[in-house]
């Protein structure tokens with residue numbers, strides 16, 4: 001076979017045989033996909049640690065459908081912040097991650113429908129190691145992504161989180177209308193008591209409503225008079 005024959009054979013392979021092989025491979029792959037059982041690991045059986053970064057420690061783990069699509073997500077609070085694993089039809093994959101604020105640690109993870117719209121929110125409580133500064137981050141699913149429900153108005157205007165002094169924010173339906181309010185604690189300079197602004201859901205945002213009680217400022221033992 002001279003070089004011209006070899007070139008013709010190669011051309012024939014490229015033009016005729018190669019596409020046929022490609023088609024048969026594609027069919028085989030399609031059949032494989034069609035007949036492969038999709039093994040859905042139960043969230044509790046998943047090796048969650050394998051999704052985390054080296055040295056990242058699991059603090060709390062919850063399973064809930066937080067984007068309201070019918071599949072359960074795995075929500076993990078860790079030493080570095082928050083990790084959400086979502087089911088993509090074949091596997092769990094990391095769908096989003098939020099880092100803990102500088103100088104704070106995650107203190108509690110809570111999944112609940114705080115604003116009564118039928119979709120669960122992710123509530124991440126953080127605290128400084130000395131317990132003086134607390135914060136509540138509320139993540140809510142909106143259409144195709146997660147947004148932060150941040151406080152509007154009052155002393156927390158412009159803050160990303162519901163920041164609170166000495167005590168974690170309190171979530172309670174104060175007026176009995178079925179939707180929970182968020183109460184934070186704010187230190188007043190030179191005063192022994194804390195103001196407690198109340199943020200109320202107005203259908204769109206948590207808006208400053210009022211403050212209507214105060215309570216004694218927490219003092220570490222080392223500062224007691």
Ligand SMILES: [Ca+2]
Pocket residue numbers: 064065066067068069070071072073
């Ligand atoms: Ca889901």
Ligand SMILES: [Ca+2]
Pocket residue numbers: 112113114115116117118119120121
């Ligand atoms: Ca909700």
Ligand SMILES: [Ca+2]
Pocket residue numbers: 172173174175176177178179180181
């Ligand atoms: Ca209420």
